[in-house]
Amino acid sequence: MQNQRRVILINPRFQGRVALLFAAVILLGGAVLAFMIYREAREALWDASVRGHFQAGLTPYRIVEEILIRHLAVLVAGILLASFLLFFLLMRSIGAGIQRLVDVLRLSGEGDLSTPTRAPGPGEIASFGEQLDGIRARTLTLIDEIRSEAGSLRNEALPPEAFRQRWEELKTKVGRLAP
Amino acid sequence: MTGTAPGRAAMSGAGGYRARFLLRLSLIVALGTVLLFATLFAVFSSPLSGDYEGVFFALRHLAAFLFPIIAFSFLVYTLLVCGATAVLCVYALHKVAGPLYRMERVAESYVSGNPVPRVVFRQGDQGAALAEAFNDFVARLRGDRHELAEAMERAEGAFPGDPPASRAEMERCLGEITTLLSRYR
Numbered sequence A: 001m002q003n004q005r006r007v008i009l010i011n012p013r014f015q016g017r018v019a020l021l022f023a024a025v026i027l028l029g030g031a032v033l034a035f036m037i038y039r040e041a042r043e044a045l046w047d048a049s050v051r052g053h054f055q056a057g058l059t060p061y062r063i064v065e066e067i068l069i070r071h072l073a074v075l076v077a078g079i080l081l082a083s084f085l086l087f088f089l090l091m092r093s094i095g096a097g098i099q100r101l102v103d104v105l106r107l108s109g110e111g112d113l114s115t116p117t118r119a120p121g122p123g124e125i126a127s128f129g130e131q132l133d134g135i136r137a138r139t140l141t142l143i144d145e146i147r148s149e150a151g152s153l154r155n156e157a158l159p160p161e162a163f164r165q166r167w168e169e170l171k172t173k174v175g176r177l178a179p
Numbered sequence B: 001m002t003g004t005a006p007g008r009a010a011m012s013g014a015g016g017y018r019a020r021f022l023l024r025l026s027l028i029v030a031l032g033t034v035l036l037f038a039t040l041f042a043v044f045s046s047p048l049s050g051d052y053e054g055v056f057f058a059l060r061h062l063a064a065f066l067f068p069i070i071a072f073s074f075l076v077y078t079l080l081v082c083g084a085t086a087v088l089c090v091y092a093l094h095k096v097a098g099p100l101y102r103m104e105r106v107a108e109s110y111v112s113g114n115p116v117p118r119v120v121f122r123q124g125d126q127g128a129a130l131a132e133a134f135n136d137f138v139a140r141l142r143g144d145r146h147e148l149a150e151a152m153e154r155a156e157g158a159f160p161g162d163p164p165a166s167r168a169e170m171e172r173c174l175g176e177i178t179t180l181l182s183r184y185r
Helices: A012-051 A060-110 A123-155 A160-175 B015-044 B052-064 B066-111 B128-156 B163-183
Strands: none
Touching: A012 A060, A012 A123, A012 B052, A012 B066, A060 A123, A060 B015, A060 B052, A060 B066, A060 B128, A123 A160, A123 B066, A123 B163, A160 B128, A160 B163, B015 B066, B052 B066, B066 B128, B128 B163
């Protein structure tokens, strides 16, 4: 069994933003339903007081029961539906961003080190994409240097000492190709 | 640029993760609603006793004070459910934020030229395909480096007592290097 991560709040901006989105859905759903329950229940209580035929053991609950149950059911269904949709969109967005990073890394392995990543999705994924572009650009610069040095070494008629010195420098560069 | 359906491959194996999140969220909302119902039930279930006038005024009184009752009940409900959902979101998303953080540290290590270890995510972490793709990319670069270094070593030691032949072999090796690296663009 692998060890569990101790720190849970790793990226407060990313994790907090998503938590706020879900909280906003709940807050909005709660506020709308609270207002509707208030409006209808007040009307029902008012109507009951006007009607006048009070049964023995009457409670306000019996008057507002249907309103409460109906609206609470709508509240649960609405919040869950909106949250599920939000979660689906979030996962889709994260998945698309990660998929783009994976595709770019695969292409990089095949030799494409210059196509920009431009990962979709949350800013954190885009930011890692830019970091990845930095790695790829650095690698390509080094490869260009090696290619250029190999070409000039091959074509220039250098004296043996100078050739040997630049050959050694080229070996050092090759050694830096992947840390 | 090739690509698959958004995130399908990258987030493969995430079915359980998603189901767990949605199940916990449903549980939080359901429990919160049951609590809200219980609170409102307790408030509204006291019997209306007394004569006609007493019941009439009790109902009018309740109607007048309904706003603070409903507002307070829903405020408590919202705070509880929002709090629990926020904790759930932070907990669930650390399976995404953690691997990204780890990849960022590895990328920093790569740029600074320090040895890059093989990236392995923790159990349950999302985006394992990212670590796999990064490891493959670094492995291919290392493979190329190894091949180039080996070719250079071979060329150096090919003709130890014959400098002109050795130089010719090294020049041939330089051509090989250019060819090997030609796929990078």
